Structures are given as C-alpha cells and as structure tokens.
Amino acid sequence: MRYLIGRYHEVALKGQNRWRFTAQLKRNLLDLMADYRLGAIRSEGPRLFAELGDELEDAVAIERASLLFGLQNFTLSRAVPADLKIIEREVLAAVQGTSAKSFAVRTRREDKRFALNSMQVDREIGGAVKDALGIAVDLDNPELTIGIEIFPERAFVSIGKHPGAGGLPVGVSGRAVALLSGGIDSPVAAYRMMRRGLCLEFVHFHSYPLLSRTSQDKARELAAHLTRYQAHANLFLVPFGMLQREIVARVRRPLRVVLYRRFMMRIAGAIGAQTGAQAMVTGESLGQVASQTLDNMQVIERAAPMPLLRPLVGMDKNEIIEQARRLGTFETSIIPDQDCCTLFVPRHPETHARPEEVEAAESTLNIQQMVTEAVNGTERVELRFPPRKAAPGVQLTD
C-alpha cells in the first residue's frame, strides 16, 4: 500500500488547538484530491498519513501535496512489515533502474524495540543497495535519498523527500477578501495570507467596456492559479468605469486615485461581508507608488469597513518579484493591460491626501448609491481546483 506521509509545519507547535489544525488539513487534502479516491487519512504525532489509490500517479500526488499549506515536507511511502529483510527487498525494488550516481539511507526508528538502531539499519540497507547497484554512498549531497521509518507494526520506505508548502492549513484563520488587480503584487499578497491559514475570495475592479477585457482575463487566470491552494474560491468582477466617470465629473484631479481606492475598500468590504469575510487583503507596499504613502494609506484605510491586511507592506519590489516568480504568477502579471486606475489618472496624483479634503470631495457624491450599483453589477465567477471531472455519461452544468 502506498501512502502520502506529511510532516507538519507550524501545526506541530499548536498545543490544545492542534486537532483543529489537523482536521482542517485532512479536509483540505480531501478537497485537493477530490477527483481521486483516497483511503483512510489519519494524524499520528507529527505526521499525517493518507492511503493513496493505485490510479493516482506519483507525479500528480506530488504536485497536489505540494499545494497543501501546513506541511513542512512529505514523502510517498510504501508500507511493509517491520522486518529488515522485507524492508531491504522493498528498497531494492524501489531503487531498481535509477540513474543516480550517489545515495544515502536515512532511517528513523519510532519503535525503539526494533532490533537494530537507525544507524545500523542505514548501514545494512546501504550495503545492500551498494552491492546491488554499485553506486556510491554520499551522506552530504546524495542524488537519491532513501527514507525508512520504522513503527511497531510496520515500516515505510520512500525515495526522495519533497518540500511542503509550509504555513497553516487554509481555513484555520478564517475568511477574507483579497483585492486582486492584474499586477505583480496582489497575487503575492493573497498567497502569503492563504499561507497564514486564511480562506480567500477574490475581488477585481475593471473598467470594461471603457477599457479592454484584458485585466479581467488576467484576474481570472491569477485567481485560478491561487485557487489551487484552497480548492474553491469565487472571483468577483466589479464594474468600476461608471463610478470612475462620476468621480472624474465631480472631483479635482489630484484626489481621484485616492477616491478610487476608497471606493474599492467600500465595495470589496460590502462583498466581503456577504461572504463572511472578516478582513481585506491588498498588495500595498509602503512608498512603492504615489498612492502608497503613509498619509494616503491612512486615508484609504478609513473607508475600509473591516481590518485591512497588507502582507507586503515591508517588502521591496525585488523581493516581491522574486516571490511572484516562485509562485508562478509573474508571467501573467506582466502581460500589458489597461488597469482601471490608469483610466482618468492625473499626471500628478496627490501623495499626501488629508482626510478633511477627501471627505469634502466625497460629500458631493452619493456614496451609498454608487457602492450599491457597483455591487449589484458584480459578476461572480466560481473557481475550483481540481476542475470538476464529469463521470462517464454525466453532463456537468454549473
């Protein structure tokens, strides 16, 4: 029988609340593998064990498990009786045909009654592999790592250990809405908060039909990419162009960007409230652009109906770009588009907006009505990962 064995990341630090984290992690694993049958899943000490069905390929299991927040690392392991000869046979079968030139055996003995200690098992099994394949032992930098874990009833044999996604299981920290532009920063911000256990909904503001649909397409693609970490999410596409026109008609140029942002806060907050969100997430970083001075951030935040989380606030652009590349969102983010905030943007936007002048400018607007109209015109796109597969002969309707 083949198992996914995950070793907990921060979950391991949780005391009394630990069961909440491990239960959520199990649910998330089931969601991420929804198109495959899994056997029993159980949590034991610092590990999660999930029985994998035969039809699930190793490569798919690895790809999915690496999306699961809460794991430090994981292995795909085969269970065998805890008997040295049988372990050796399993290891030799697993390494057969390898092209690796060096290897190491790493044993953990959870059952201290097992006749040999870890080092002795390493040596015994290592000797057998060396004899069979003629490749060298390299304890520092092996091309092939053979893992053996010995428990009272049985042992687990694995080849290679994969890095987990780290962090906390999505869902344990509650829900939030992430404001997703088509840019580089906001997907990274969303990722960082999911990794802290938040389950996100995504909100994108667009100015279609005044501008092209490109920003929406980018937001869809980015949101779909991020949804792989939490299996299910909604993307709310908010029409923003008419509202911007109204602001342009009534508000002097330099203040417009700050007002756009304040409306984004109100609208995303209203959508968030309907989805049970307790916070909003943006990709703002202090001083990065004109709208992100401390003064402006403060004025913008005042319009937010719920706490604002800015996970990138202390990161510089290079750090953010590096993370976007690792996350796999960078290439989509740099596709040229017309962001709604480039529409009607003054050449010299206000960098130090004062609350009184902003409130005075807004007093000429029917704020409630503008927010309600934008919310009512919002399109909801439901996203799932893995995409739902139709059973033979069944048509899916959404």
Ligand code: ATP
């Ligand atoms: P990004 O790369 O995320 O677009 P940015 O450096 O371009 O960030 P701004 O354009 O000032 O920064 O936006 C700051 C934050 O406001 C974004 O990170 C995002 O969270 C939110 N935001 C901006 N424009 C939009 C939009 N069109 N739809 C949704 N959220 C937006």
Ligand code: MG
């Ligand atoms: Mg932007």
